[in-house]
Amino acid sequence: MNAFRTLHRSILLLFAVVVIAIVTLVHFSISKIVAEQSRAQQQSLSPAISLIVEQLLKPLHISEALGKSRQLVSLLEAPTLNEDEVYETLARLEDEFGMTFFLASEDARMQYNSDGTSLALKEGEVSWYFKYKDVDAPAVADIGKWEDTHFYIDIKLFNDNGRFLGFFGIGKSLKSFISVFETYKQQYGYDFLFVDKAGDIMLSSDPDLVASYSEFTNLTELPWYASLPLDVQNLQALNNKLVSIDQEEYLIAEVKLNQFDWTVYLLSPLDERQAEISQAFIFSVVTLLIVVFSLFLLIYNLLYYFRQDMQPELIVRNANRLPDRNNLAPMYQDIITHHESVSVILVDIDNFGVINDTYGRNVGDEVLDKVATFLTSSTRENDIVGRWSSEEFIVFLPGTGPHEATEIAQNLRHGLATSPPLSSHPQLQITGSFGVSFTASKRPMNEVTAHAEDALYQARRDGCNLVRVQLID
Incomplete structure (x- = not known):
């Protein structure tokens, strides 16, 4: 009788262990898959954010810091603008930071560039100046200079009395962005889209989508975007959406770039992520099967032991x-x-x-x-x-x-x-x-x-x- 009682308790204990092991391993497997998805998402987003900081936010912060310089304010509010001193200052900044700088004077209605060129700010001929002058924002991001397309950050300058003096800014050739994006795409396999609130693509890792001569490509012109539901298109809410581009599945991650009122869409090839997650899932399933098989072997041996042990018990009272x-x-x-x-x-x-x-x-x-x-x-x-x-x-x-x-x-x-x-x-x-x-x-x-x-x-x-x-x- 004692053997039967021990056997009964052992089987119940082993059954409980098997159930706990299965539940634990299933939980572990699900957690691992979720963690692998998060890791893949993080792996794609971390370099992307670093790239955005380096290529966009860093120039913005540099221009904002330099825009508070008393030297620039003094140059613009002087009764007579000293052009030689303006060119010398801009050239020095270009040598120091490796970027193109410009200064636009409200009083002189002239734009001075660090390469030594200038441009008369005439209404009807130069649209950007008059367009952004009345915009209620201290900084504006724009694409211009169409013969060699540049990305510009325009910072408004004011004197101590709050009078508008003009713009100071930084320009970067889009060719440099395309080169950086191409290197990133080769390393990580992802595509970028920088889109303004109107849906125009301002920057992209695809050279065919980069603006030229003031002609922007809009999201609605992309076949994969046009295939999305209208409510998604209207809200431009693409985060975690699956799209098919050239018969290949992509998962979209969305990052808001509030400094420019832009949205960055990161298009991740799904095949590579599925391979990584599948490996983690297969490993978890194999581990689960090994543990369950080991536990059932233990139960089988225990039953065999008690079967051998029970025969004498039938004879000995x-x-x-x-x-x-x-x-x-x-x-x-x-x-x-x-x-x-x-x-x-x-x-x-x-x-x-x-x-x-x-x-x-x-x-x-x-x-x-x-x-x-x-x-x-x-x-x-x-x-x-x-x-x-x-x-x-x-x-x-x-x-x-x-x-x-x-x-x-x-x-x-x-x-x-x-x-x-x-x-x-x-x-x-x-x-x-x-x-x-x-x-x-x-x-x-x-x-x-x-x-x-x-x-x-x-x-x-x-x-x-x-x-x-x-x-x-």
Whole structure:
């Protein structure tokens, strides 16, 4: 019976372990896939953001910092503009920062460039100056100089009284952007689109989409964009959208560039990301299968072990498998060491001698086996059941007080008296007498069991099928 109970508990434990392992590994697999997606997204966005900072935001911050220079304000608010000093200042800045600079004077209505050229700011001929002069923004980004298309950042300059003096800015050739974008695309495989709020493509890693001679390509002119739902087109909400370009799937990531009122769309080839995520998924599935297979091998070996172990149990009776008096002594000592308090119950089969004389030794063995099975199945997991003599059993109740022990003994007595009779002798009623003792200190086992024996004898004298208690003074 003990083997069956152990087997049952082991199978339940292993089943719980298998379930927990499967749930944990599924959770791990899903987490890994999500993490791999995030990693791939981060891997694409991090270099992209670095590129945006280096190519766009850095020039913006340089122009904003230089735009606060008192030297530039002094040049523009002077009664007579000193052009030589203007060219010298702009040339020095170009040498220092490696970018094209310009200064546009409101009073002189002239634009001076760091390459030594100038341009008269005539309304109707130069549109950008008059277009952005009245715009309520301190900085403007624009594309211009169409014979050699440049990206410009225009910073408004004011004197201390708030009077508008003109523009100071930075220009970068779009050829330099295309070169940088091409290098990035070869390294990471992604395409860029810098789009203003009107949908015009201001910058792109695709040279065919770059503006020339004031002709901008609009998003609506792209076939893949035109295939999107109208509500997506109207809001230009493309983040995490899947699009098909030249029969290849792309995933779009969206970054707002509020400094220029632009949106950057990063087009990621989906095939490469799917390959990375598939590798992580396959690894997780293989790990899950290995763990599950290992656990089922463990269950199979455990069942084989118990199948081998159960055959002798069918021959050796349960009563004879219980620890005897000699083996109980170290168990008692271990209980006293770890729990200090222990209750002891002695159980005697009523009229066992009469049963042997009337029905024979085989029936007597069946009765012993029935009582042993009943006691082991009716006691708690940490309780110990043993053989005390030929017809007596003993139960150790670790950490159990006398009142609880008495209640347990009463339940055992009642359970034994009401248990089904032997199938071979249904008229034979089996009962037992119970003696209870208790110690809360490290007393020898013989001293505690002696009081339990006295209580047991008292139960016999009082008529059997009773529980009596005798505590140590």
